[in-house]
Amino acid sequence: MKVSVSKIIYVLLILSALLGWLNSPTALVLGFIFTLIFNNPFQxxxxxxxxxxxxxxxxxxxxxxxxxxxxxxSKEGLGLTAFSIFLTVGLGLSLTRILKIDLKLGHLITSGTAICGGSAIAAISPVIKAKNETISIALGIVFLLNSIALFVFPALGHLLNLTQEQFGLWCAVAIHDTSSVVGAAIGYGDEALRIATTVKLSRTLWIIPLSIFSMFLFKTKGEKIKIPYFIILFIGAIIINSYHIIPEPATSFIVTISKRLLIATLFLVGSTISVKDLKSSGIKPIILASSLWVFISIFSLIYILN
Structure with a gap:
């Protein structure tokens, strides 16, 4: 009976997000609270x-x-993107050894922080032949910090009087996962959303060189590198809109639906955060992830402001 009720509530909450009744932070928190009460029936x-x-x-x-x-x-964000990735990966590898964390776990956390959260972890995991438990811990920690960022970044952005351009660029560099980057930028403004999405997706392409680097680091061979092909579709959508191939009312409708789909996705992200995995990982991986996140957040903010 409890499982049936939890499934109904789960579906209703997703529908609420799709109907535009929830904002990004609310959807994420509801997902997390739901899992604490019921456990995710659709894990x-x-x-x-x-x-x-x-x-x-x-x-x-x-x-x-x-x-x-x-x-x-994309051109404006290229320098900051490249510089921040090299610094984060270098610092992550150093801290992993200093804290004596499992090298594969440390590398996944570093990769998720440096590029694009869960997407980077999913892409790098098969390349370094990481175990499922290691992948789960890395995802759990990154998703937890993403959740915090969704609340903290907009508040700090307003406190520091960041322009939409500055905030969008900061989100794209300093927040791990694309879902949380876009979720944080949605409420800040359309210009912030455009910049955050564009820079974050150009950042996602760095998965390819990082995968090659990971092969050499862990001495693995013959593993398939995942290329984020959906970025090509994203560029195609921009071209279609730029040349007005589809009428403006239709493209506006697509954008609205996409924003609501993203909020529903944030609910799903919240519902997959595992407190059990976080507890089992110990404090050291969380210290590593938090240190890298604080570093990249402060570094990128100083870079943007100056």
């Missing part, structure tokens, strides 16, 4: 759905962007 489904819904949402957001502005934004 395996949730992880798969997050992966697909996030990609669909991001592609849909492309219908609200213009090619010229997107190229300019």
């Amino acid at each position: 395996s489904f949730s992880h798969k759905a997050i992966n697909y819904l996030l990609k669909v949402s991001v592609v849909g957001l492309g219908f609200g962007m213009l090619l010229k502005e997107t190229l300019e934004t």
Whole structure:
């Protein structure tokens, strides 16, 4: 009976997000609270759905962007992106050894912080042949920090009087997962959302060189590197919108639906955060992840402001 009730409530909460009744932080918190009370009745489904819904949402957001502005934004964020990734990976590898954390766990946490959270962890895991338990711990820690970022970043952005351009760039560099980057930027403004999405997706392409580096680091061979092909669809959506191939009312509708899909995705993310996995990992991996996150947040903010 309890399982049936939990399934009904779960579906109703997702529908609430899709109908536009929830904002990003609320959806994430409700997902987490739901799991604490009921346990996620669709655990395996949730992880798969997050992966697909996030990609669909991001592609849909492309219908609200213009090619010229997107190229300019990507160019502006390129230097900060490259610099921050090299620094984060270097610091992550050093701290992993200093804290005496399992090298594969430390590398997954570092990869998730440096590039794009869960997507980077999912891409790097098979390359370094990480165990399921290691992957779960890395995802749990990164998702936890993503959840905090969703609340902290907009508040700090307003406190520091950041412009939409500054906030969008900061989100893209300092928040791990694409879902939380876009979730934080949605409430800050359309310009912040455009910049955050564009820079974050250009950052996602760094999964490819990081995967190659990981092969050499862990001396693995023959593993398939995952290429984020959905970015091509995102660029295609921008081109379609830029040349007005689809009428403006239709593209506006697609963007609205995409934003709601993203909020539903954040609910799913909240429902997959495992307190059990976080407890079993001990304090050292959390110290590593928090240290890297604080470093990249402060470094990128100083860079942007100056």
